[in-house]
Amino acid sequence: MTGAPAYTVPDLLRIRAEQEPDGVAMIVDGHGAMTFAEWERRSALVAYGLTRRGVAPADRIGLLFGSRDWIDYAVAFCGVLKAGAVAVPLSDRLAPAETRYMLEHCAAVAVLHGRDLVAPPGGRWTAAPADLEAGSEAARGAGPGTGSAPAPPAEARVRPGDLAQILYTSGTTGRPKGVGASHANLAYGCVTRPNRRRFAHSRHLLHAFPIGTNAGQTMLLNALDARPAVLTPARFTPGRFARLIETYRPGTVFMVPSMAIELLNAGLPERHDMSSVLLLGSAAAALPPALSERLAAAFPNATLTNYYTSTEAAPAQTIMIYDRERPAALGRPAFGGALRVTDEAGNPLPPGEVGEIWMRSPTAPRSYYGDAAASAQAFRNGWVRMGDLGHVDAYGYLYLVDRESDVVKTGAFKVSTLQVEAALYEHPGVAEAAVFGVPHPVLGTALAAAIVPRAEGMSAAEVREFLRDRVAGHELPERVIVLDDLPRNRSGKVIKRELPALLGDSRLHTEGD
Template sequence: MSGGPTVPGLLRQRAADTPDAVALCHLDGATLTFAQWDRSADALAAALADDGLRVGQRVALLFDEREWFGYATAFCGVLRAGGVAVPLSARLPPGQLVARVTVAGAVGIIREGCAVPAELGGWQRGPAGAATDAVPDRATPDGAAQIIFTSGTEGSARAVVATHGNLTHGHDTTPGRRQLAHSRYFLHAFPIGTNAAQTMLLTGLAAEPAALVVPRFDAAEVCAAVEEFRVGTLFLVPSMARELLASGEPDRRDLSSLVLVGTTGDVLPAAVARALGDVLPYATIVNTYSSTEAAPARTTMVFDSRRPDAVGRGAVRITDDAGREVAAREVGQVWIGSDAPPRRYLDGGDAATFRDGWTRTGDRGRLDDEGYLHLTGRDASTIHSGGTKVSSFAVEQALHGHPDVRDCAVVAVADPVWGERPAAVLVTRTGAVPADLRAFLAGRLSGPEIPQRVVCVDALPRNDGGKVVARSLRGLFPPAGSTPAAAPVTVVERRLADIWASVLGVAAVGRDDDFLALGGNSMSALRLARLVSDQFAVATPVSALYARPGLAAQAAWIADRMSGSP
């Protein structure tokens, strides 16, 4: 292969083998062939070399979401000139954009359709250039090709370096061996600058079908495109899958051409996978599990109702925190392996993440007796409630099973008694917390796992990769005592508040307080039920109190029974 196993080498090979084949396509029918892509990358590489770009220097790429042709040209042109591409999202706030360009050490920016903050120095240029003869490929397989940032959902994003050998691993451009040969088009709507979009760009270089690129995910637009272009393969992140299902568009469009729906970027909840299978009966639903650091190492799993929460098997290890492998069914650190050249952090500190061909993903999980991986949550999202480790992932999976819950996230909130307790943020069909939510969860989760505080929002904050930005949710749960408590209003509320204060040993109780959030547990709930039964002459099962832990809700339930209402 001319150029060897480098990214521009893949492009040159495809341009030689299939020059007139469409590589990228827009919804308006505009196309970029492999020959056009190769020539425009050559033109840019020559211009960058003339500008003095040296091998190994880093160049930031900032493109409007609609400029995929220009972006593809810029990415391969920078790499052909020996540079290192730094893909950035046009959706980043100016401060984050400046920070990432600075961290990456970019000497300049290639941009199209985007404004650049004034604080950024270095040179700027567009991707266009005059046609030129083929230029030498200055890239090498073991040379750095790109710097991309992790999602940063729990903290600061980190810069990850990938070599050409890492990016091209597993991509075979040989006729008859190209990926996705069952499709004429594969479609994705991943934003430029994300790891998922980079995966799609490399797939577009090596796969058989053309890449139909959509600037921003819109369920109606995507389904219309699938119908019009007879798309065979659709790539989504789980949040897009939920939006697709909620839209009702699959019932209004002919999506029978879809034979593969692949999800990536996060774990696909079992309830969402089942629903996708129902509305897309001709498609195989596949979830891919990896991470920005681990790629191209990954596991893939065709949805299997017998093990709905599994994410695949293969090169997976589970270790304790000291790095020792644990037995099947024991929870520990998840490592996934590959014989591809590994990635690394730009700022160092690799030893805890990269080791002998294995990459620690930052997730916790277990292997079942057949070797399938089941995730239990991220290290950073484990909730330490008393002496129990609560997996926010497991709680979210249970919440997804409720028919009124469209989306959800679980975070840890401080608790004066337990240290931390789980709290849930929901997007529901009605815009309100389902009345039966606690009873629904009681049959699926243990007491410490049931969220003690629950709020509803219109939409969860997500990054460009579709992952929930957990740190943005904690402000929805102010610390106890940080806001004035609303005083009980009715006679029943005031009497019940006195009982709560006695049972829980607290000085005062507000009408919006939550019994469990104030430290209530199964034993104190049993005592509360007995006192309520005695003092209000109302038969009170503990389950009735657990189903409505708020003081006002419990008081309303008691008042209804006192008045003879069912």
């Protein structure tokens, strides 16, 4: 991309609206669709309404929306950016205390919200996008539906280097951090030539990522940049997702592993036509090899692709097309990014040696908003510390060992919980699995496993016996609990820190030696 023009997000929308005014940008099943011309017009009205309310460039604006409000959210997001302000995406799945913390942390001056949602109190004004649009139309003398597209006020000049969004991390290992990204960062790799647009094999791109996540923001940019219309359900259920595949016949589908597990365990690929899917992408967490095999069988025409990145590192990423010769590999750097594995001092390690994973952004890097100390630890000279441990092979393919915080030191051994989880997924009766550490009087920490069975009747003893031939003695969980569900955050990642407390619940099936 060297020498390519730098765009802002409003640039991308303006260009697309000029090229394809009647093209469908986004569909929320059962709740409507939006063309590029509508997106451009409505977001311009929101931008004007924000400036009339006194919003200045660089002001932070919270955006609190649920999945049925993806269209209004997209309008609000681009409207905030057209006004020169900074968007702070927030999911309606957050607890009120979490939402308050994020709004206070970034000193948001206002909150735009979806239908039937109320922002937590905090001395800032709130509005729905439709309220701003109606007020702007009245102020400018434009009747509703006139098709006019008022330009952002002249003073709201937006530059590629300006801060565009603050996206809060999921907080699986601590308090959420606000990750700031510029327009140049968000728009990197986006194309404006119609014949070069991504996912050209598709008329529709289906996903169910929630608002307020890095994966969701990627889908929002896809709606601006990619060839297909972006389709999403108002709420994810495996049955609804399968019906959308059969009805719309999308060529491209994106999921997180937890969604894939639900879809497969419900037996839906056997009851619905999945043949239209040519690209099946998984993001947010690594796919266990056994799960990849099941997906490959369920989507016979699809290229199964795994994406590895983080809120901090994007758009740096590795991409891996599933390869039975390298079932656990996460791929190699893509789109101009770079990868390295280092020791604790930051020295690069040779292939095969386990160390800290770092990725380098191919464009303006992100940073933690309002936290210089944390930024200094995670962002160094264009490189981003992923917080994961892994290694590369002789061909440059990345292999993830574990989250640094999830590695369990039991006695003299360090155990990869991901490796034990991969073995658990080989059991035909295990639907989901998570391995974690618990205090032990002799070893310091011992392994425990939580499983969700695919059918009733599975015992903890059966699980441990299955593992005896598949993992080393120090990798065998001392305790196993059988659950109905694993605790997950809004991105679908398992919250392992909540699992130890469940071991004491007498209603659960547990067993040890």
